[in-house]
Amino acid sequence: MARIPYIDPATATPELRDALERLPAGLNVFKMLANAETLFPSWARLGGAILGRMKLSPKLRELIILRVARLSDCDYEWTQHVPIGRNCGIDDAQIAALAESRADAPCFDETERIVLRATDESVEGVRLPEATFEELARRFDRREIVEILMTAGFYRALAMVLESTAVDSDPPAGAEVVGEIVRRLERFPSGGA
Numbered sequence: 001m002a003r004i005p006y007i008d009p010a011t012a013t014p015e016l017r018d019a020l021e022r023l024p025a026g027l028n029v030f031k032m033l034a035n036a037e038t039l040f041p042s043w044a045r046l047g048g049a050i051l052g053r054m055k056l057s058p059k060l061r062e063l064i065i066l067r068v069a070r071l072s073d074c075d076y077e078w079t080q081h082v083p084i085g086r087n088c089g090i091d092d093a094q095i096a097a098l099a100e101s102r103a104d105a106p107c108f109d110e111t112e113r114i115v116l117r118a119t120d121e122s123v124e125g126v127r128l129p130e131a132t133f134e135e136l137a138r139r140f141d142r143r144e145i146v147e148i149l150m151t152a153g154f155y156r157a158l159a160m161v162l163e164s165t166a167v168d169s170d171p172p173a174g175a176e177v178v179g180e181i182v183r184r185l186e187r188f189p190s191g192g193a
Contacts, residue, residue, distance in 0.1 A: 004167045007032035011036070019044065024180040025173045029076065029158075032167045045185055050154055052182030056140075056147040058088040060115050063108075064151045066090070066098045067119045072159035079172055087175030111139055119152045 006028060009020045018035055019041050023030045034040045054061060062085035069077035082095060094112075097105035103116035114135045121128050128136075128149075136145050161167075 001166065002028070002032065002168055003091055003164075004032065007034040009182075016040070022184045024177050024184065025170075027079075027173060028164065029170070032090050032165055033161065046154065047158075048182050048185030050147075050151055051178050054144075054147045054151075055152070056144045059085075059090060060112065060148070061093070062088045062090055062153055063098070063112055063115060064119050064148060065155050066095075067103060068123060068155040068159060069114050070101055071120065071123050072156060072163065074159035074163055076162045076167055077155060077159055078170055078171055084173045084175045084178055087178075092101055114139060115148060116192055118148055121150050121154050122149055129175050 007016065007020065009026075009031075010018045012020065012034070016037055020026075020030060020034055030044075033043055036043075049132065050061070060079060065077060065081045065083055068074075069081060078099075085095065091107070093105075093107040097103070097107055103120060104113055107114065112134070118128055118132050118136055121132055133145075136148065140148070
C-alpha cells in the first residue's frame with residue numbers, strides 16, 4: 001500500500017486533472033508523482049522526451065532502464081519496461097541476464113555491455129571512470145553520451161520515488177503506451193500544473 005495517497009483526478013485542480021488526463025493508462029506512477037503538482041508537468045515532458053525523442057536507440061534506452069530497475073530493486077519499473085524492452089528488440093536471454101544482474105553476459109554485444117557498464121558505474125558511483133567514458137566516446141557522439149547518463153539518472157530518481165512511496169504495482173501497460181505518452185506529451189503545457 002502506498003505511503004502517500006494517490007492524486008484522484010476527480011478531485012484534483014483543473015490544471016492537474018488536465019495534466020493527468022493527457023497521460024494514458026491511469027498508472028499509479030502518474031497519480032503518485034502528481035502529488036508534486038508544480039514538478040509533475042516538467043517531469044512528464046522530460047520522461048516523454050526520453051521515451052521518444054532521443055538519438056540513442058530505443059533498445060539501448062530500455063537496456064538502461066531495465067538495468068537501473070534491477071540496481072534499484074524497483075519492481076514497478078521492471079514490470080512496466082520488460083514488455084517495452086521486448087518490443088524494442090531485447091530478447092529473452094537478455095531479459096534473463098538482466099534479471100540475474102549479469103550485465104556482462106555474452107548475450108550482449110560490446111556496445112550493449114559498455115552501455116550497461118556505464119549505467120552501473122553512474123548509478124553506483126556517480127562519476128564514470130575515465131576508461132568507461134573513453135569507451136563510450138569511441139562508440140557514441142556527445143549527444144548520445146549525455147542521453148545515456150540522463151536516462152540512467154532519470155530512472156534512478158524515479159525508482160527512488162516509487163520505492164520510497166511504495167507505489168502499488170500496475171499490470172504492464174505495454175509497449176504501445178510509450179508511443180501514446182510521447183504523442184500526448186508533445187502537447188503538454190509548459191507551465192506548472
